[in-house]
Amino acid sequence: MGAAEPIAVPSGSKRTRRRLLRRGPWENAATVIIAVGVFMLMQPFWLPLFTYSFITILTGTIMFIVVSHFPD
Amino acid sequence: MSEPQDSAADKLAARVASATPEPLARRVRGLSDRAIAWLFISPTIVLLLAINIFPLIWTIYLSFTNYKANRINRPIEFIGLRNYERVLTDTDIWHTLQVTAHFLCWTMTLQVVLGFGLAWLINKQFKGHGLWTTVILLPMMLSPAVVGNFWTFLYQPQIGLFNYAVSFVTGIPPSSFQMIGDVNLAPWAIVIVDTWMWTPYIMLICLAGLRSIPDYIYEAAEVDRASKWRQFWSITLPMVLPFLMLAVLFRSIENFKMFDLVVELTSGGPGSVTELASINLKREAFEKWRTGYSSAFAIILFVTVFGAASIYVKALNKVKQR
Numbered sequence: 141m142g143a144a145e146p147i148a149v150p151s152g153s154k155r156t157r158r159r160l161l162r163r164g165p166w167e168n169a170a171t172v173i174i175a176v177g178v179f180m181l182m183q184p185f186w187l188p189l190f191t192y193s194f195i196t197i198l199t200g201t202i203m204f205i206v207v208s209h210f211p212d
Numbered sequence: 213m214s215e216p217q218d219s220a221a222d223k224l225a226a227r228v229a230s231a232t233p234e235p236l237a238r239r240v241r242g243l244s245d246r247a248i249a250w251l252f253i254s255p256t257i258v259l260l261l262a263i264n265i266f267p268l269i270w271t272i273y274l275s276f277t278n279y280k281a282n283r284i285n286r287p288i289e290f291i292g293l294r295n296y297e298r299v300l301t302d303t304d305i306w307h308t309l310q311v312t313a314h315f316l317c318w319t320m321t322l323q324v325v326l327g328f329g330l331a332w333l334i335n336k337q338f339k340g341h342g343l344w345t346t347v348i349l350l351p352m353m354l355s356p357a358v359v360g361n362f363w364t365f366l367y368q369p370q371i372g373l374f375n376y377a378v379s380f381v382t383g384i385p386p387s388s389f390q391m392i393g394d395v396n397l398a399p400w401a402i403v404i405v406d407t408w409m410w411t412p413y414i415m416l417i418c419l420a421g422l423r424s425i426p427d428y429i430y431e432a433a434e435v436d437r438a439s440k441w442r443q444f445w446s447i448t449l450p451m452v453l454p455f456l457m458l459a460v461l462f463r464s465i466e467n468f469k470m471f472d473l474v475v476e477l478t479s480g481g482p483g484s485v486t487e488l489a490s491i492n493l494k495r496e497a498f499e500k501w502r503t504g505y506s507s508a509f510a511i512i513l514f515v516t517v518f519g520a521a522s523i524y525v526k527a528l529n530k531v532k533q534r
Contacts, residue, residue, distance in 0.1 A: 167526060170522075171522075171523050171526065174519040174520070174522065174523060175523070177516075177519065178516060178519070178520065181309055181516060182309050182310065182312065182313035182316075183310075183313075184310045184313070187301070187303070187306060190300065190306050190309070191300045191301055192300075193300075194296065194300055194512050194515065197515055197516055197519045198515055200519055201515060201518055201519040201522060204519070204522045205522070208522075
C-alpha cells in the first residue's frame with residue numbers, strides 16, 4: 141500500500157470541450173440535417189429547395205461521420 | 213472421443229506442412245500473427261476495392277467531366293460542378309424525385325399499418341397461425357421480375373383478376389379502367405404491388421418485436437387494471453417502435469432505389485408518371501448516353517442513401533442497446 145496516486149483533474153477548457161463535444165446531441169443534429177435535406181430533395185413545392193438539398197444532405201452526412209467519432 | 217479426432221487433425225497438419233515447399237515454409241514461419249491475418253484478408257480487401265471502391269471513385273471523377281460512354285474517342289473535358297448544377301436545376305429530375313416521394317410515402321404508410329396489424333393478429337397464436345405466417349410470407353420470397361410479370365396479367369383490363377375483383381366490390385365494369393395504362397391510376401398500381409410484396413417483411417420484424425415483450429409486463433398491467441387500449445399504447449407500441457423504425461428505414465432505403473419491379477410493371481409510363489429516380493438515371497446513362505450528367509445524378513442519390521443509412525445504423529445501435 142504505497143501513497144495514493146494523485147487524480148488527474150482535467151483543466152477548465154478541456155472539461156468545457158468534453159462537455160460540448162459529446163456524441164449524442166451532435167449525432168441528433170446531423171440526423172435532423174440529413175432528414176431536412178431528404179425532405180428538400182423530394183418536396184413538390186419550391187425548386188430552390190430542391191437545388192440546395194444535395195449540399196444539405198452532404199453537410200449532414202459528413203457531420204454524422206465526423207461526430208460519430210466523438211466520445212459518448 | 214476427441215483423441216482420434218486430434219490425431220487425425222495432427223496427421224493432416226503434418227501432411228500439409230510436409231507438402232509446403234521449404235523456402236515458402238521458412239518465409240511463413242518468420243511472419244507475425246498480425247501479418248498472417250493481413251495475408252488472409254488481403255484477397256477480400258483487394259476484391260472489395262476493385263468491385264466497390266474503384267467504380268465509386270471513377271463515377272465521382274466522371275461526374276466532373278462531359279464524358280459520353282457512346283463516344284469514347286471524344287476527349288474528356290473537366291467541367292467542374294456544372295453537371296451537379298444541371299441536375300439540381302432540372303425540373304424533370306425534380307419530377308422523378310416527386311414520383312419517388314409519392315411511391316415511398318404511400319408504400320411505407322400502407323406497409324406499416326398492414327404489417328403491424330398482421331403481426332398483431334399472428335401474435336394472438338390462434339389455431340393454424342404457423343401455416344398463415346408461411347402463406348403471408350410467400351410474396352416476399354418471390355423475385356421482383358416474377359411479381360412484376362404476373363401483376364401485369366392481374367392488371368389486364370380484359371382478363372385481369374384485379375379488375376374483376378374491383379368490379380365485384382364496387383360494381384364498376386372491369387374493362388372500364390386500366391391500372392397500368394391510366395395516368396391517375398398507374399402510380400397507385402405500383403404502390404399496390406410493392407405493398408403486396410413487402411408488407412410481410414414489416415410483419416416479420418414487428419412479430420419479432422411483439423414476441424420480445426415479456427408476459428409479466430402485461431400481467432402487471434392487468435393487476436393495475438389497465439384497459440387493453442391502454443396496454444397497447446403504453447406497452448405494445450413503445451416496445452415495438454424501435455423494431456418498426458428499423459424496418460421502415462430499411463424499406464425506405466430499398467424503395468428509394470426501386471428499379472426492377474416498376475420497370476417490369478410500367479417501365480416508367482404512361483408518360484413519366486411512374487418514372488422513379490433510378491429509372492430516370494438508367495435512361496440518362498444508357499439511352500441518352502449522358503454519362504457525366506448521370507454520374508452526378510448517381511452521386512446525389514448515393515449521398516442521399518448513405519445519409520439515410522447513417523440514420524439506419526444509429527437506429528440499429530439503439531435497438532441493440534435495449
